[in-house]
Amino acid sequence: MLDARILQQLTEIVGSENIAATPQDLICYGYDATQMEFLPDCVVHPDGSEEVSRILKLANQEGFPVFPRGAGSGFTGGALPKGGGVVLVTTRMNRILRIDTDNLVAEVEPGVVTETFQMAVEKLGLFYPPDPASLKFSTLGGNVAECAGGPRAVKYGVTKDFVMGLEVVLPTGEVIRTGGETVKGVVGYDLTKLICGSEGTLGVITKIIFKLLPYPDAKKTMLTVFDSIDGAARAVSTIIKNKIIPTTLEFMDHATLTCVERRFNLGLPDSGRAVLLIEVDGDRELIEKQAGQIHKLIEPLGLVQFRVAKDAAESEELWRVRRLVSPSLRDVNPDKFNEDIVVPRSKVPDVIRRIEVIQKRYDIPIVNFGHAGDGNIHVNIMIDKRVPGELEKAHEAIKEVFQAALDLGGTMSGEHGVGLAKQPYIPMELSADQVAAMKAIKAALDPKNILNPGKMLPV
Amino acid sequence: MLDARILQQLTEIVGSENIAATPQDLICYGYDATQMEFLPDCVVHPDGSEEVSRILKLANQEGFPVFPRGAGSGFTGGALPKGGGVVLVTTRMNRILRIDTDNLVAEVEPGVVTETFQMAVEKLGLFYPPDPASLKFSTLGGNVAECAGGPRAVKYGVTKDFVMGLEVVLPTGEVIRTGGETVKGVVGYDLTKLICGSEGTLGVITKIIFKLLPYPDAKKTMLTVFDSIDGAARAVSTIIKNKIIPTTLEFMDHATLTCVERRFNLGLPDSGRAVLLIEVDGDRELIEKQAGQIHKLIEPLGLVQFRVAKDAAESEELWRVRRLVSPSLRDVNPDKFNEDIVVPRSKVPDVIRRIEVIQKRYDIPIVNFGHAGDGNIHVNIMIDKRVPGELEKAHEAIKEVFQAALDLGGTMSGEHGVGLAKQPYIPMELSADQVAAMKAIKAALDPKNILNPGKMLPV
Numbered sequence: 001m002l003d004a005r006i007l008q009q010l011t012e013i014v015g016s017e018n019i020a021a022t023p024q025d026l027i028c029y030g031y032d033a034t035q036m037e038f039l040p041d042c043v044v045h046p047d048g049s050e051e052v053s054r055i056l057k058l059a060n061q062e063g064f065p066v067f068p069r070g071a072g073s074g075f076t077g078g079a080l081p082k083g084g085g086v087v088l089v090t091t092r093m094n095r096i097l098r099i100d101t102d103n104l105v106a107e108v109e110p111g112v113v114t115e116t117f118q119m120a121v122e123k124l125g126l127f128y129p130p131d132p133a134s135l136k137f138s139t140l141g142g143n144v145a146e147c148a149g150g151p152r153a154v155k156y157g158v159t160k161d162f163v164m165g166l167e168v169v170l171p172t173g174e175v176i177r178t179g180g181e182t183v184k185g186v187v188g189y190d191l192t193k194l195i196c197g198s199e200g201t202l203g204v205i206t207k208i209i210f211k212l213l214p215y216p217d218a219k220k221t222m223l224t225v226f227d228s229i230d231g232a233a234r235a236v237s238t239i240i241k242n243k244i245i246p247t248t249l250e251f252m253d254h255a256t257l258t259c260v261e262r263r264f265n266l267g268l269p270d271s272g273r274a275v276l277l278i279e280v281d282g283d284r285e286l287i288e289k290q291a292g293q294i295h296k297l298i299e300p301l302g303l304v305q306f307r308v309a310k311d312a313a314e315s316e317e318l319w320r321v322r323r324l325v326s327p328s329l330r331d332v333n334p335d336k337f338n339e340d341i342v343v344p345r346s347k348v349p350d351v352i353r354r355i356e357v358i359q360k361r362y363d364i365p366i367v368n369f370g371h372a373g374d375g376n377i378h379v380n381i382m383i384d385k386r387v388p389g390e391l392e393k394a395h396e397a398i399k400e401v402f403q404a405a406l407d408l409g410g411t412m413s414g415e416h417g418v419g420l421a422k423q424p425y426i427p428m429e430l431s432a433d434q435v436a437a438m439k440a441i442k443a444a445l446d447p448k449n450i451l452n453p454g455k456m457l458p459v
Numbered sequence: 460m461l462d463a464r465i466l467q468q469l470t471e472i473v474g475s476e477n478i479a480a481t482p483q484d485l486i487c488y489g490y491d492a493t494q495m496e497f498l499p500d501c502v503v504h505p506d507g508s509e510e511v512s513r514i515l516k517l518a519n520q521e522g523f524p525v526f527p528r529g530a531g532s533g534f535t536g537g538a539l540p541k542g543g544g545v546v547l548v549t550t551r552m553n554r555i556l557r558i559d560t561d562n563l564v565a566e567v568e569p570g571v572v573t574e575t576f577q578m579a580v581e582k583l584g585l586f587y588p589p590d591p592a593s594l595k596f597s598t599l600g601g602n603v604a605e606c607a608g609g610p611r612a613v614k615y616g617v618t619k620d621f622v623m624g625l626e627v628v629l630p631t632g633e634v635i636r637t638g639g640e641t642v643k644g645v646v647g648y649d650l651t652k653l654i655c656g657s658e659g660t661l662g663v664i665t666k667i668i669f670k671l672l673p674y675p676d677a678k679k680t681m682l683t684v685f686d687s688i689d690g691a692a693r694a695v696s697t698i699i700k701n702k703i704i705p706t707t708l709e710f711m712d713h714a715t716l717t718c719v720e721r722r723f724n725l726g727l728p729d730s731g732r733a734v735l736l737i738e739v740d741g742d743r744e745l746i747e748k749q750a751g752q753i754h755k756l757i758e759p760l761g762l763v764q765f766r767v768a769k770d771a772a773e774s775e776e777l778w779r780v781r782r783l784v785s786p787s788l789r790d791v792n793p794d795k796f797n798e799d800i801v802v803p804r805s806k807v808p809d810v811i812r813r814i815e816v817i818q819k820r821y822d823i824p825i826v827n828f829g830h831a832g833d834g835n836i837h838v839n840i841m842i843d844k845r846v847p848g849e850l851e852k853a854h855e856a857i858k859e860v861f862q863a864a865l866d867l868g869g870t871m872s873g874e875h876g877v878g879l880a881k882q883p884y885i886p887m888e889l890s891a892d893q894v895a896a897m898k899a900i901k902a903a904l905d906p907k908n909i910l911n912p913g914k915m916l917p918v
Contacts, residue, residue, distance in 0.1 A: 102696050102805035103834075125700075147645045158643060161620070174892040182801040183833040184617060184873030186606045186656045187881070187888050188915065189897045193652035197645045214702040237561050241584075243673040286745045342641040346561035374642040375562075414643030422646070429646050433633040437904060438648045444903035445896060456647065 002041045002086070006062055010044055010086070013054045018045040018092065029087045032072045032079055033134075034421055035335070040067065040081035045092045049167055049175045049206040055088060056204070057173035059450045067452055068200040070110065070142030073134040075338060076419030078146060078199040082454060088204060090141045096120055097207070104212040105164065105181050110141020110205045114148075117210075127215040129156035132415065141205045147197030149415030151248040154373030155281075156213075158415065160196040167207035168195055171446030181209055194441075199417050200452040202445050216281035219247065220291045221315035223307045224298060225272040229253060231302030232274035233349045236372050238297050239278070240345075244290050249373030250277040250322050253352060256369045259328035266321055269304050276372060277322050279315075325369055332365045333382035337394055339401060342376045343410035354404035355379060362397045364390070376414035402428055418456045426458045461500045461545070465521055469503055469545065472513045477504040477551065488546045491531045491538055492593075493880055494794070499526065499540035506551045508626055508634045508665040514547060515663070516632035518909045526911050527659040529569065529601030532593040534797060535878030537605060537658040541913060547663060549600045555579050556666070563671040564623065564640050569600020569664045573607075576669075586674040588615035591874065600664045606656030608874030610707035613832030614740075615672075617874065619655040626666035627654055630905030640668055653900075658876050659911040661904050675740035678706065679750045680774035682766045683757060684731040688712060690761030691733035692808045695831050697756050698737070699804075703749050708832030709736040709781050712811060715828045718787035725780055728763050735831065736781050738774075784828055791824045792841035796853055798860060801835045802869035813863035814838060821856045823849070835873035861887055877915045885917045 002010075011019050020026075021042040030039045041064075046052050059066045065085035072079055081087050093109035096117060100106065101124055108117060114135040118128050131150035132138055138148065144166070149158045165179030168191075179185060179192035195203050226232040236249055252260075252275040261268050268275070278294060280287045295306055309315035329336055343351045352368055359366040370378040379401050383390040402412045402425050412422055412429050426435065438457055443449075461469075470478050479485075480501040489498045500523075505511050518525045524544035531538055540546050553570035560583055567576060573594040577587050590609035591597055597607065603625070608617045624638030627650075638644060638651035654662050685691040695708050711719075711734040720727050727734070737753060739746045750767055757765075768774035788795055802810045811827055818825040829837040838860050842849040861871045861884050871881055871888050885894065897916055902908075 100803070100805075101700070103803040104699065105803065147649075149643050153643060160649070170892070170896060174895070176890060176893045176896060178893070180870055181803050181868050182835075182870055182873065184608050184612060184801050184830075184835050185870040186872050186874060186876050187870050187885065188877070188893065189657055189661070189900060190606075190619070190652050190655065191893070191896065193649050196649065198648055202648070214700065214704070217702060240563065240673065241560070243676060245673070283742075283745050283748075285748075286742050289742075289744075342643050344559070344562040344564065344640050346559075371643075376641075376643050409640050411639055411641055411644040411646050413645050414641065415645060417645050418647070426646070431635060433629070434635045434637070434647065434650070436633070437629060437635060437650060440903035441648060441900055444899035 002064060006064065007042060009058055010042065010055065013051050014044050014046050019043070029069065029072070029089065030081065032074045032077060034075060034077045036077050036080055036420060038080045038082045039084065040087040041084050043087045043089060045089045047092045049169050052088065052169040052204050052206055053173045053175050055086070056169055056171060056450065059086065060172055060448050063448065065453050066450055068145070068204045070139030071137045073138045074142065074146060074419060075416040076421040078417050078419035078455060080420060082420060090139060093206065099124055099126065101126065103181065106210045106212055108140055108208050108210065110139060110208060112140050114138050114140055114143055121212055122215055125215050127213040128162065128210060129213065130159045130162060140208055144196055144205055144208055145198065145200050146417045147415065149371070149376065151250055151371055153371060154249050155245045155247045160193060162211045163192055163196055163208060164211050165209035166192055166195055166205055168203035168205055170203050171451040179209065183211065199419060199456050201442060201455055202451070218284040218287055219279055219281040220287045221309040221318045222278040222291060222294065223318040223321060224276045224278060224303060225269055225305035226274045226276070227271050227302040227304050229274045229352050230349045232276050233372065234301050235276055235298040237346055238301065239294055242293065242297055244280065244293060246278050246373060247281045248277065248279040249371065251370055251372030252322070252325065253368040255365065255367040256325055259332060259367060260321060260324050263328045263331055264324050271304050275321065277318060329367060329380055329382060332367065333384050335383050335385045337381040337398060339379045339381070339398060340370070340376060340414050340416045341379055341401060341405035341410055341412060342374065342414035343405055343408045345373070345375045347408040347410065348372055348375055348377065351377065351404055351408055355401060358397050358400045362393045364393055364397055375410065399425065420455060423456065423458060461523060465523065466501060468517055469501065469514065472510050473503045473505050478502070488528065488531070488548065489540065491533045491536060493534060493536045495536050495539055495879060497539045497541045498543065499546040500543050502546045502548060504548045504551045508628050511547065511628040511663050511665055512632045512634050514545070515628055515630060515909065518545065519631055519907050522907065524912050525909055527604070527663045529598030530596045532597045533601065533605060533878060534875040535880040537876050537878035537914060539879060541879060549598060552665065558583055558585065560585065562640065565669045565671055567599055567667050567669065569598060569667060571599050573597050573599055573602055580671055581674055584674050586672040587621065587669060588672065589618045589621060599667055603655055603664055603667055604657065604659050605876045606874065608830070608835065610709050610830055612830060613708050614704045614706045619652060621670045622651055622655055622667060623670050624668035625651055625654055625664055627662035627664055629662050630910035638668065642670065658878060658915050660901060660914055661910070677743040677746055678738055678740035679746045680768040680777045681737040681750060681753065682777040682780060683735045683737060683762060684728055684764035685733045685735070686730050686761040686763050688733045688811050689808045691735050692831065693760050694735055694757040696805055697760065698753055701752065701756055703739065703752060705737050705832060706740045707736065707738040708830065710831030710836070711781070711784065711828040712826070714824065714826040715784055718791060718826060719780060719783050722787045722790055723783050730763050734780065736777060788826060788839055788841060791826065792843050794842050794844045796840040796857060798838045798840070798857060799829065799835060799873050799875045800838055800860060800864035800869055800871060801833065801873035802864055802867045804832070804834045806867040806869065807831055807834055807836065810836065810863055810867055814860060817856050817859045821852045823852055823856055834869065858884065879914060882915065882917060
């Protein structure tokens with residue numbers, strides 16, 4: 001519990017309309033997209049780096065923890081105030097400060113919603129590629145803090161690849177600028193990338209400078225169905241080896257197809273064991289040619305259906321298959337653990353086979369889909385928590401799924417982060433010396449462990 | 460001076476054939492591409508992370524500094540043993556460990572020469588884009604440590620953008636892996652990017668995992684001459700705004716043209732005030748189309764010459780103009796300071812104008828060329844050191860050039876790094892709080908300040 005004196009000081013910093021401590025307010029900021037919940041002692045909505053700095057300086061002086069939060073759409077509990085403290089919400093800082101069409105650069109505040117930003121730059125003919133599934137509500141600050149990905153990462157990369165510079169309030173309250181507005185820059189350590197993906201443990205992001213691209217001329221969507229997972233996986237590497245880097249290469253396994261088909265009856269062929277949703281973008285003539293090349297290249301790999309969208313409406317129709325995945329899953333079981341392992345592209349069939357074995361061993365439905373182009377598979381472990389023992393089985397199964405990814409040269413998380421959810425598994429992936437180096441950096445920047453304590457690294 | 464006991468222990472670690480301490484050996488490892496020279500006490504050539512680890516542990520125990528070094532082609536003294544100590548040369552670790560054509564990933568040791576690696580992957584139809592001018596002799600470890608750039612960075616990015624993972628020996632001797640073999644990965648802090656560009660101050664790189672691309676189908680080179688710098692600069696932004704991202708957009712100013720023309724008589728038009736060497740790569744038909752589009756787009760901008768290469772031989776001929784720049788400069792004056800400032804693309808004409816003013820004020824020839832596509836200009840301050848007062852004037856002029864870049868939203872260095880050469884100017888670019896955060900990280904990872912001490916950050 002924070003004492004009244006501290007609450008008074010916080011009120012002075014943000015103004016009485018921007019601080020909340022009623023039970024209903026606290027409940028609103030105590031959960032995220034995980035199924036965990038921890039109540040904070042108070043919620044503040046500062047505007048600007050100066051207010052954030054004053055909050056952090058007060059926190060260091062008084063010794064209370066601070067948990068930065070965007071839209072709270074995270075999948076790993078990175079914004080949850082475990083142990084209590086102050087939740088610092090960035091959503092009031094929601095201005096797009098400028099879009100520089102000459103230099104293809106934009107500067108924004110952290111509370112801007114991802115899609116809002118995308119639409120603003122698209123109006124000017126520009127393109128911000130990162131497209132996490134949460135883009136309609138997630139904030140850019142949260143995207144940067146978690147290093148969000150999305151389907152288009154195959155061709156364009158993840159959030160980090162578009163962050164050129166930041167304004168950050170360090171855990172001890174100093175406001176610094178990192179990086180800058182130029183693509184190149186090698187003066188000093190790369191604090192920008194260190195903050196990206198640090199999940200709010202090393203600083204509070206108060207401004208972001210993004211790199212933009214020209215908006216692609218055109219795109220072409222293809223829905224392809226294969227009679228085996230190996231066929232689909234070979235299709236991915238064959239396409240890329242032939243110098244075509246699609247914008248997206250979304251994968252759905254047989255369990256996923258069965259779910260979608262059972263509920264929505266989309267007419268996918270019975271012999272289909274895996275789907276690849278392929279999209280290419282760029283020059284209009286080039287992508288026409290590429291669509292033809294792709295068809296020819298993948299035809300011998302057990303292709304049982306190939307549909308190309310003729311226009312935007314048909315493209316939407318093909319994407320429907322992918323979009324219906326999440327709503328279909330609830331038919332399998334009410335509760336879901338959505339893990340986002342990554343393996344080298346060529347190891348996708350191996351990891352899927354290992355997951356099939358795990359599924360049988362624990363007798364839990366596991367549904368796999370995701371971004372095959374970069375080996376990032378969303379593994380959905382479907383349980384019913386009301387059934388005694390299911391939750392424990394799920395945790396055991398998750399651990400084995402992670403081990404499978406690691407054995408195949410992969411990682412436990414491609415875009416969701418560690419937060420609280422994956423923290424116990426960290427020693428499976430990172431060595432003690434790696435963790436010690438990370439802890440040394442955290443302690444160097446946050447000696448009193450004020451900012452988002454007890455997250456990411458094992459405690 | 461290292462005492463005999465330490466030399467004996469170092470000999471035990473690397474073997475007597477891999478340690479040297481004669482005056483002629485020390486001279487060989489006491490210089491780089493700057494004009495500075497500092498003699499080490501001894502030079503070791505370890506092979507593998509275990510030997511590097513033992514050297515660093517010994518250094519921590521005995522308190523001597525260690526300076527990692529690749530080919531010694533750096534422009535800022537990053538590998539120079541100022542104050543004496545042990546130079547740790549990575550060139551024995553020169554194996555390409557594997558090239559994975561399925562996942563477009565390669566693992567190499569740090570001592571592999573950049574061009575050797577490029578040729579090895581190109582044989583397999585793959586592409587490693589970073590192309591620093593030193594690629595015929597620089598090592599990949601050095602490229603990563605400095606975050607080397609090159610002309611192709613406009614389209615493809617810099618070295619850092621291709622580093623997926625590292626094996627690093629920390630300053631205290633622990634061997635860690637950072638990153639991995641997957642494009643996505645968000646478990647723990649991004650130590651990979653922190654090490655990239657840290658100039659050998661945070662760890663010794665002993666293995667590198669690189670991302671590769673398919674080798675582009677074809678390329679097209681164009682030499683374009685403009686009657687003003689503004690025309691050339693507007694050409695750059697016009698091309699990019701029209702959704703064409705060239706592989707290279709190399710710029711040469713009037714002073715550069717005059718140098719090259721005077722010596723090599725290439726037939727550049729008299730009215731030419733700036734040259735852009737433009738290259739596009741990718742699909743053969745697409746780049747033909749793009750070359751046509753580029754011509755049309757830049758024609759109204761004061762274009763006085765437009766030459767397109769029909770084949771590889773003609774392309775080489777056009778590149779000759781750019782390649783002859785360095786040999787021509789010596790005609791201006793014998794000594795050169797090559798600074799590599801960056802400004803936002805649209806600010807290139809402004810910075811060139813400011814440099815003209817500086818040039819007049821100090822009465823020193825300044826020749827500008829470089830990578831206009833990313834605003835990275837190589838500013839060559841040409842002096843004759845034998846003339847009393849010239850060196851001092853050059854240092855004053857450099858400071859003003861840096862200030863001009865910073866005033867225009869840029870940075871002092873895009874690819875050469877800080878090292879010893881730019882260290883005194885750091886407070887012009889980084890705030891005291893930024894520097895303090897970097898120093899805290901350095902101290903956290905290298906508490907005894909063993910590794911490359913007194914570099915990068917102001918002391």
